[in-house]
Amino acid sequence: MRELPQHYGKFEKKNLETPQTIADKTNGKRYNSIMARDLYHDAVKRALQKEGWQITADPLKIPVEDTNFLIDLGAERLIAAELGSERIAVEIKVFGGVSLVADFHLALGQVLNYSLILREIDPNRKLWLAIPADTYQTFFHGRYPTRALAHIEVGMIVFNPNSEVIEQWI
Amino acid sequence: MRELPQHYGKFEKKNLETPQTIADKTNGKRYNSIMARDLYHDAVKRALQKEGWQITADPLKIPVEDTNFLIDLGAERLIAAELGSERIAVEIKVFGGVSLVADFHLALGQVLNYSLILREIDPNRKLWLAIPADTYQTFFHGRYPTRALAHIEVGMIVFNPNSEVIEQWI
Numbered sequence: 658m659r660e661l662p663q664h665y666g667k668f669e670k671k672n673l674e675t676p677q678t679i680a681d682k683t684n685g686k687r688y689n690s691i692m693a694r695d696l697y698h699d700a701v702k703r704a705l706q707k708e709g710w711q712i713t714a715d716p717l718k719i720p721v722e723d724t725n726f727l728i729d730l731g732a733e734r735l736i737a738a739e740l741g742s743e744r745i746a747v748e749i750k751v752f753g754g755v756s757l758v759a760d761f762h763l764a765l766g767q768v769l770n771y772s773l774i775l776r777e778i779d780p781n782r783k784l785w786l787a788i789p790a791d792t793y794q795t796f797f798h799g800r801y802p803t804r805a806l807a808h809i810e811v812g813m814i815v816f817n818p819n820s821e822v823i824e825q826w827i
Numbered sequence: 828m829r830e831l832p833q834h835y836g837k838f839e840k841k842n843l844e845t846p847q848t849i850a851d852k853t854n855g856k857r858y859n860s861i862m863a864r865d866l867y868h869d870a871v872k873r874a875l876q877k878e879g880w881q882i883t884a885d886p887l888k889i890p891v892e893d894t895n896f897l898i899d900l901g902a903e904r905l906i907a908a909e910l911g912s913e914r915i916a917v918e919i920k921v922f923g924g925v926s927l928v929a930d931f932h933l934a935l936g937q938v939l940n941y942s943l944i945l946r947e948i949d950p951n952r953k954l955w956l957a958i959p960a961d962t963y964q965t966f967f968h969g970r971y972p973t974r975a976l977a978h979i980e981v982g983m984i985v986f987n988p989n990s991e992v993i994e995q996w997i
Contacts, residue, residue: 721971759933766935770975801891805940809979 698729700818701749701787708823710734710745717746719774728771728784744782746775747814752792761802768811787814790824803827868899870988871919871957878993880904880915887916889944898941901952914952916945917984922962931972938981957984960994973997 702712714731730747748768752760764786772784786806788797793815796802806813806827815825872882884901900917918938922930934956942954956976958967963985966972976983976997983997 762936762940763929763933764936765939766932766937766975769935769939769979770932770971773975773978774971801940801944805936805943808943809939 697749697751697787697789697816697818700821701747701814701816702730703821704816704823705730705732705747707821708734713744719746719771719778721774721778726771726774728775729787731782744779746771746779746782746784747787748784749787750792751789752796757796761796765802765805765809768806769809772809772811783812785812785814785826787816790815790817793825867919867921867957867959867986867988870991871917871984871986872900873991874986874993875900875902875917877991878904883914889916889941889948891944891948896941896944898945898954899957914949916941916949916952916954917957918954919957920962921959922966927966931966935972935975935979938976939979942979942981953982955982955984955996957986960985960987963995 702715705712710732711734712730713733716727716729717731718725718727720726728746729749731744732747733742733744735741736743748764748771750760750764752764754760754763768784768786775782775784793813797813797815803813813825813827814823815827816823872885875882880902881904882900883903886897886899887901888895888897890896898916899919901914902917903912903914905911906913918934918941920930920934922934924930924933938954938956945952945954963983967983967985973983983995984993985995985997986993
């Protein structure tokens with residue numbers, strides 16, 4: 658087994674990209690989407706809480722060798738006393754880039770990678786990709802995005818960022 | 828079945844990103860990697876030809892509804908008279924971005940998406956992701972990248988851009 662390179666993933670190391678460094682690199686154009694991401698992060702958190710989920714990790718750290726991958730949220734909900742609890746990991750994506758399809762490919766690759774790591778480290782925690790309802794309407798309800806996520810067994814949470822409600826679990 | 832949005836994928840439409848528009852958006856930083864991509868494209872082509880592959884499409888157009896997805900190369904090789912020919916599609920990736928892991932996630936999502944489309948439209952053509960040997964050495968030989976590609980049944984071609992030789996089919 659080879660070592661995982663240190664630059665592998667969103668992780669807790671030096672040189673972590675901050676909104677400012679990202680903005681610097683891209684001429685400021687992504688800065689608004691970074692702020693939107695923070696807003697959406699809280700919206701998804703509250704939407705999950707409304708459905709009885711307890712946020713247990715924010716972010717969820719997944720240790721891989723000498724590194725922690727960071728998935729946006731970890732949550733847990735009691736199903737029934739005898740069944741114990743259901744556990745999920747939620748990666749929130751705002752599609753604010755110049756190309757929806759590049760954003761989609763990036764999100765798809767990321768959740769595939771995370772889901773394979775989770776399957777090994779925490780196999781009972783299902784991974785969900787959370788996207789705002791407008792992104793779902795304009796892009797994700799298409800046949801190919803839905804099928805690609807289903808193929809890798811990653812669920813899709815469609816949330817309304819204004820009402821802070823989860824509209825669909827797909 | 829829903830319509831595939833028009834902005835879905837690398838495709839033959841107006842508003843296609845050119846190296847210049849990409850450079851404009853990103854403050855010129857990706858321009859070198861675009862030029863590198865063209866060089867690598869020819870290197871992979873010649874490397875395949877050296878192994879007896881005939882390049883049959885450059886790029887390979889995959890029609891999806893009113894759009895053509897473009898995969899970098901299509902190639903074909905006679906296996907044996909009675910077996911007919913083996914057909915492949917090759918997506919070439921140069922990892923020149925600011926984050927290797929983001930480049931990896933993007934490539935992974937892209938080949939997953941393309942492979943699902945190919946499976947439907949041209950099921951006997953296998954998709955391969957071609958990466959230069961130095962990228963393989965620094966990143967892709969790791970356990971997670973290799974496993975993620977294997978999981979989605981996409982092969983990996985490691986090529987040497989200087990000698991224009993394929994070093995490994997993985």
